Amino acid sequence: MFRITSATAADLFDIAATRRIEETAAKALPPHTLMQRAGLAVARFAMAVAPHARVVWVACGPGNNGGDGFEAAAQLQRRGFRTVATRIGDDDRLPADAQASLRRAREAGVTFAEAPPTQYELAVDALLGIGSARAPSGAMLDWLRRMAEGTAPVLSIDTPSGLDADTGAMAANYLQADSAQARRICLSLLTLKPGLFSAHGRDAAGEVWFDDLGVAGIVDSPVARLPGLPAATRRHHASHKGSYGDVAVIGGAPGMAGAALLAGSAALNAGAGRVFVALLDPGAPALDQLRPELMFRRPDTLDLSGMTVVSGCGGGAAVGELLPHILQTADALVLDADALNGIAADPALQKLLKARSGLSTVLTPHPLEAARLLGSNTGEVQRNRLAAAQDLAKRFGAIVALKGSGTVIAQPDGTPVINVTGNARLATAGTGDVLAGMVGAALAARLAPMAATCEAVWRHGDLADQWPEEIPLTAGALAGGCLPVAR
Numbered sequence: 001m002f003r004i005t006s007a008t009a010a011d012l013f014d015i016a017a018t019r020r021i022e023e024t025a026a027k028a029l030p031p032h033t034l035m036q037r038a039g040l041a042v043a044r045f046a047m048a049v050a051p052h053a054r055v056v057w058v059a060c061g062p063g064n065n066g067g068d069g070f071e072a073a074a075q076l077q078r079r080g081f082r083t084v085a086t087r088i089g090d091d092d093r094l095p096a097d098a099q100a101s102l103r104r105a106r107e108a109g110v111t112f113a114e115a116p117p118t119q120y121e122l123a124v125d126a127l128l129g130i131g132s133a134r135a136p137s138g139a140m141l142d143w144l145r146r147m148a149e150g151t152a153p154v155l156s157i158d159t160p161s162g163l164d165a166d167t168g169a170m171a172a173n174y175l176q177a178d179s180a181q182a183r184r185i186c187l188s189l190l191t192l193k194p195g196l197f198s199a200h201g202r203d204a205a206g207e208v209w210f211d212d213l214g215v216a217g218i219v220d221s222p223v224a225r226l227p228g229l230p231a232a233t234r235r236h237h238a239s240h241k242g243s244y245g246d247v248a249v250i251g252g253a254p255g256m257a258g259a260a261l262l263a264g265s266a267a268l269n270a271g272a273g274r275v276f277v278a279l280l281d282p283g284a285p286a287l288d289q290l291r292p293e294l295m296f297r298r299p300d301t302l303d304l305s306g307m308t309v310v311s312g313c314g315g316g317a318a319v320g321e322l323l324p325h326i327l328q329t330a331d332a333l334v335l336d337a338d339a340l341n342g343i344a345a346d347p348a349l350q351k352l353l354k355a356r357s358g359l360s361t362v363l364t365p366h367p368l369e370a371a372r373l374l375g376s377n378t379g380e381v382q383r384n385r386l387a388a389a390q391d392l393a394k395r396f397g398a399i400v401a402l403k404g405s406g407t408v409i410a411q412p413d414g415t416p417v418i419n420v421t422g423n424a425r426l427a428t429a430g431t432g433d434v435l436a437g438m439v440g441a442a443l444a445a446r447l448a449p450m451a452a453t454c455e456a457v458w459r460h461g462d463l464a465d466q467w468p469e470e471i472p473l474t475a476g477a478l479a480g481g482c483l484p485v486a487r
């Protein structure tokens with residue numbers, strides 16, 4: 001059993017694969033073994049989370065997730081914890097494994113009650129796991145709300161109830177209320193599921209822990225993976241600024257120069273050899289007093305071959321006119337914000353983007369920009385972020401970083417990555433421009449595009465995770481805090 005952190009590299013399996021893996025494992029073991037292992041793992045974990053609990057409330061659902069709850073309740077009761085179970089569903093409709101665990105809970109002396117205890121020190125959410133099929137309602141929803149609003153920690157077995165384990169979409173809104181304050185922990189069993197790490201998954205799950213139930217040697221295909229720490233790279237003594245490449249930031253239409261400067265500053269601090277800024281505002285000053293290292297050029301005077309171009313940050317409509325040239329000549333390319341909006345609105349630009357297939361091209365849309373490119377809407381993108389990012393990557397033959405909680409990095413062929421660094425302090429204007437600059441620096445340093453994007457997204461989120469509580473996180477400060485790709 002271990003905790004998932006930003007350093008964890010792991011495969012993620014969807015519900016279909018998890019069921020296949022479970023079936024294969026169950027066939028090789030005596031009956032009920034997996035559920036007994038699951039219950040024991042949960043009970044041990046519960047004792048570590050709340051060692052002094054006088055009462056543990058276990059809320060059990062109508063399927064095998066409820067069965068895990070009965071089994072955990074039995075184990076806890078046997079170890080001297082007063083365990084109160086509330087349950088949804090009829091005995092005769094329980095799956096066989098869960099029926100066996102219900103009997104064991106009764107034999108162990110678990111108290112079965114109609115209503116949750118008024119006082120408890122730990123709540124175990126065993127209502128729904130990977131079989132969640134619709135939004136919780138009635139007593140189930142009431143119990144989930146009570147848990148979320150209580151002061152005791154909530155331990156979700158396998159997945160938080162109501163969460164789509166494949167997508168991280170949340171069927172119920174019981175976590176949305178300001179009154180939802182409880183510490184949340186999730187013990188994922190047998191496999192780690194992608195939905196725990198993206199969309200609503202991170203809020204719903206809280207801390208994620210994993211127990212493989214003793215089932216090793218999984219042969220199924222992962223649907224995504226957690227990337228782990230970026231590879232450590234170092235600057236060789238015999239290197240020079242050319243070794244770390246040139247970045248050209250093209251953006252900053254009138255009134256939006258700041259976005260391009262943020263990207264330029266981030267690229268510089270992330271270790272690019274030289275950074276040029278081509279502002280689309282003809283009246284903009286040609287020097288940044290605070291960043292004299294940035295070299296200002298007119299957009300039409302830059303030779304983009306051999307350069308990594310970061311385009312679109314504060315680009316306005318003006319960037320659209322330059323896009324044909326940029327798409328055809330940039331050696332490596334990061335397309336953000338208005339560059340993406342321009343491409344979404346123009347089939348001819350889409351054709352040019354597709355024609356770059358094979359070159360280093362990275363798209364960094366937020367969900368609305370992704371929706372424009374896909375011709376859908378943000379709700380649809382957020383309902384399945386993995387699918388949206390993969391669809392874009394395949395459609396345009398590029399690496400795609402779909403931003404937001406649990407940024408998804410997809411490639412045209414190959415397993416996508418879900419990034420687990422970052423937090424809601426990044427939800428402030430300009431942090432996306434900083435990311436675009438960081439991706440640019442990583443590409444300029446000649447990292448492969450998928451690795452460059454994963455590394456930049458990881459570091460961008462990690463900066464926010466390490467940010468001191470008492471210092472406001474602004475995009476400018478974030479750009480200033482970027483650490484070089486190679487040190």
Ligand SMILES: NC(=O)C1=CN([C@@H]2O[C@H](COP(=O)(O)OP(=O)(O)OC[C@H]3O[C@@H](n4cnc5c(N)ncnc54)[C@H](OP(=O)(O)O)[C@@H]3O)[C@@H](O)[C@H]2O)[C@@H](O)CC1
Binds near residue numbers: 022066129133
């Ligand atoms: N696979 C594994 O690796 C292992 C699996 N294990 C455990 O089993 C769990 C999967 O069990 P599962 O397949 O029985 O599904 P589960 O989540 O209990 O829910 C299905 C039940 O809920 C019902 N239902 C659905 N939505 C509802 C709603 N909104 N409101 C009310 N009811 C709703 C649905 O009823 P129906 O839709 O038919 O009406 C059905 O009765 C898994 O997450 C893990 O904890 C471990 O023991 C060992 C290893």
Ligand SMILES: Nc1ncnc2c1ncn2[C@@H]1O[C@H](COP(=O)(O)OP(=O)(O)O)[C@@H](O)[C@H]1O
Binds near residue numbers: 337405407425430
């Ligand atoms: N709640 C959040 N959790 C984690 N990361 C977030 C969150 N909100 C925003 N971010 C990150 O902050 C950045 C915002 O980018 P973007 O929406 O393009 O902003 P802007 O256009 O203002 O620069 C992205 O990297 C995104 O992943």
Ligand SMILES: [K+]
Binds near residue numbers: 065161
């Ligand atoms: K659960």
